[in-house]
Amino acid sequence: MNIPDDDSCYRAVSGRDARFDGWFFTAVHSTGIYCRPSCPARTPLRRNVSFYPSAAAAQRDGFRACKRCRPDAAPGSPEWDVRGDLAGRAMRLISDGIIDREGVPGLARRLGYSERQLHRTLVSEVGAGPLALARAQRAQTARILLETSPLGMSEVAFSAGFASVRQFNETMLQIFATTPTSLRENVRRRAPAQRTADAVLELRLAYRQPMNLAATLDYLGARAIPGVESYNGQEFARTLRLPIGVALARLEAGDGFVRCRLALSDQRDLVAAVSRLRGLLDLDADPEAVDLVLGSDPQLAPLIAARPGLRSPGSVDPMEMAVRAIVGQQISVSGARTLLGRIVATLGEPLPAAGGTEDNSAWRLFPSAATLADCDPAALPMPKARAETIRRVAVAIADGSLLLDPGADRDATRAALLEIGGIGPWTADYLLMRVLGDPDVLLASDLVVRRQSEARDIDLTKAVKAWSPWGSYASHHLWAGSHDH
Incomplete structure (x- = not known):
């Protein structure tokens, strides 16, 4: 759109x-x-x-957020998920909270551009520079904490990324035309807080309609790694390794939103956690734009009509997704789950108690890149060649020579993946789809995609262009269609 x-x-x-x-x-x-x-x-x-084009641009010119429609709570622009250029990559990293962790110099360094080039590009494309965009995000995060957590004002300020309580108070007044104390009192008058535990935040994650949320949760649940994830048909839960600490997230369908219960070991990880969970569920997608293009193909139209708003799920852990892709190449989904569960049981870390006030003894974190880089490949329950591939990827991620995150350059990342022994085009493309969030990956070499295309008389060589830029969604529709027979 x-x-x-x-x-x-x-x-x-x-x-x-x-x-x-x-x-x-x-x-x-x-x-x-x-x-x-x-x-x-x-x-x-x-x-x-x-x-x-952005809330930050409006705030820069002195406008305050409407108290009725709460524009800061709207789903993010899907444009930044589609675009692979500098502005798109920068916006994805800013959404992950990189400026609060590494500053503008860190953002520019990750993108490979000067700070001046970066600022000029963002002002041209988004109407605001990186600092203004980060400021808008801090205000939104602070509002979430004020409305959903029992944290004191100073804790909210520093958890949201503000440098001081004074800066926090001034920014909230400028953007929302009210004080932080009033914001908290207003929401408590409308709906008294229902707390599950002091360390647990209750969030509502917005998305654009239509969304087949049940299909997305079923997809993730069918691939849930024992110890790291669980799914009971309604609630999908998983552990998260975040920039500062860890978390346990629980996701289920609400009335037009995703209900999220989030237990963070460090509240400063809230921005990163929400960004990664939104990416996992592909909540910022524009489903009508996707379905319009894919539904115009007569052969694919019945699949689109059967599952309007089907999403292309992302990832919260690049190393985990790389191992999933390597392990799952030639075995069934259930077989991959079993094998991944064995890896977690051997090398995964127990989730610390700080990840929430509930009993975390059954939960584990997927092994980090550093752990897998240092482990003996013989300790991995798989053929030696595949274990060596995992170790090589882990070493590349751990030493920084391979960047697997939504802000990475897609073409450069694909080329870097293909240089690693044991990584072929299918694995590289699958990681672009799941980790980098590339919306236009049609996995034409995938066995199920090929079979479903042949059964529907679809010429994949022509479909690549016809379905662009939504090839990833077409792949998911074809996979989902295999369960209809």
């Missing part, structure tokens, strides 16, 4: 079209606030509004 001009934006606002939430923001000059397109308030006059 593209927004070609201001008139198109205004038509979306007049129609309160929720499909455009997150794509752009409407600033109302007469009130000094900015809104999402679907805001229920009276539509402002055309001459009184301007449109911004």
Whole structure:
């Protein structure tokens, strides 16, 4: 979906079209606030509004977030999931909280550009520089903590990434036109907090309709690694290794949102945890844009109609996903689960008690790249050649020569993967799909994809172009279609 001009934006606002939430923001000059397109308030006059590509850009010009529609809580723009250019890569890393951890110099270094080039690109594409974008994200994180956690004000400030309580108070007042104390009191008046445990945050993760959330959770649940993940048909739970600490996340369907219970060992990991869970469930996707392109193919249309809004799940742990891809090449899903469970039982770390107040004794973290790089390949329960491949990938990730994250350059990462002995095109492309979030990976060499395509008289050589840029979603539809017979 593209927004070609201001008139198109205004038509979306007049129609309160929720499909455009997150794509752009409407600033109302007469009130000094900015809104999402679907805001229920009276539509402002055309001459009184301007449109911004990001909340940070609107905030930079002095507009405050609307208290009715809460534009900061809208799903993120799907544009940044699709694009593999500098702006797209930068936005994905900023969403993961990299500026709070490494600053703008760290972001520029990860991307391989100067700070000046990076700033100029983001201002041109998003309307705000990296510091303004990080500021907007800190404010959003602080609001989540104020509304969902029992943390004190100073704890909220530093957990959200602010340098001081004063900076926290000033920023919240500028963006939300109210104090942090008032924000917390307002939400408690509307809905008194229902706490499960002091260390557990209750979050609502927004997404665009339609979404086949049950299919996504079933997909993840069928591949759940014993000890690391669990699924009971409704709730999917898993451990997370985060930049500072660890976490235990529980996800289930809510009424138009994903209900997330998150137990963090360090609250400063909230931004990274939410970003990675959103990527795992592909919550920022634009399903109508995907289904429009794929559904126009007569051979594929029945699959799209059967599962509208099917997502392309991502990953929360690059090393884990690399091992999954290598292990699962020639064995069944259940066989891969068993083998991965044995690896976790041997090399995985127990989840520390700090990951929540519940009993964590049954939970483990998937082995880190450093652990797998140092282990004897003979300790891995698989053929020697495959174990050696895992070790080589682990060494490359551990020493930084292989970057596997949503901010990595997709073409460069694929080339680097193919240089590693034992990694072929299928594995490299699968990792681009699952770890880097590339939406346009049609796994034409995959056995199930080939069989399903042949059964539907689909020419994959032509489909690669016809289905672009949504090849990853086509792969998932073809996989899902194999269960229909």
